[in-house]
Amino acid sequence: MAFQRRRQHHNHQHRLRVVVPIISSVFSALLILFALLSFLAPSPSDTDHLHHPRRFTSTDNVDGPTGVPVFRVQRDGGKLDRDIWSSRNAQFYHGCSIASSKFAKAGDVTHSNRYLAIVTSGGLNQQRTGIIDAVVAARILNATLVIPKLDQKSFWKDASDFSEIFDVDRFISVLSKDVKIIKQIPRKGGKSLTPYHMRVPRKCNEKCYQNRVLPVLLKRHAVQLSKFDYRLANKLDTDLQKLRCRVNYHALSFTDSIQKMGEKLVHQMRMKGKHYIALHLRFEPDMLAFSGCYYGGGDKERKELGAIRKRWKTLHISNPDKERRHGKCPLTPLEVGLMLRALGYGSDVHIYVASGEVYGGEETLAPLKALFPNFYSKETIASKELEPFSSFSSRMAALDFIVCDESDIFVTNNNGNILGTSQPFVQMLKSSIGYF
């Protein structure tokens, strides 16, 4: 089984993952550091002095070329007294996904005549979250889950269905003791059940599903929940949280062709060096517009992002500076680079960047590349081989997911990221590390 192989591979490697979730109050200390760095950061044109091989060291805070004080990050990364590729706490992480003995088998709780269907919303990250939550929602309702439909009209425009991204049979079989899953709503007496379409509020908890969905389900027998993203509470009964882990880390895997291509990319990265950092850089124009933040691009930026905001009609930014001070803005590539350097990663480190369209393109990326010249993406380490995937944004994102998943260090510049390490998920990721 693909999963077994992967698990052995992980155990064999004894690689310890360091997750660096940035936008999280737990890491506010980091943000203060970053605020200091970004305030004193040199402009992109004079970042040259920030990248030198590690054998050079300079720890001075020296005046910049124009006499303006410039904060200089130690050239060697500065913190080489510890192993920057491992985490001291990793030894305390353990798998948490095995159900407790009191968790009943699906066969004993599933009511026939209760079918739950969902339609996801958004790109790959949101899809995964929606699918995970849908399994748990079906379990709460003692219903049979119908293989989720994917949002094919989102911003990301990908016509793939579930089976073209995820391994359906594995999904069904791995979860067979937890939730009954079928590919289609069955026909009864020649007529197929027509599901009743409705939505649930965001972060709906167990009670909320019982109060809102159950009565409809009892009456209509099939319900389809649409725009299904973040529709389940983060705080749930432990056995339901464990079920979330089982779906995310055990049941939900990509199709063979995606998995194989992803492994090729990982292999390419490993050929380049022993370790690599994966950075999920969310810096697309829509993302920046949505953040309500200002990124220093002057009138051009105000106009361009303003146009997107106007289209949505929802966003009013009262005080972008305050948003930034409160750590609510995605870090820019330069800020990510400075933060990594301050954490001790030198210019010899290899970085894989998972990203869509970067606002400002090469110009925005240049300062990060200046700090970390060993800079790769799937497009730079593979070309022709990507063709079968390239017109499907979710399949491309899945390739990035695999490279991020296999990385030694995972960094993200915002909390809606590819490995789902936003606050509630940090716990899950850490506690599932033994199986990851």
Ligand SMILES: *[C@@H]1O[C@H](CO)[C@@H](O)[C@H](O)[C@H]1NC(C)=O
């Ligand atoms: C689901 O089944 C369990 C076990 O029989 C029961 O305790 C629970 O109330 C049921 N929930 C719903 C929503 O039917």
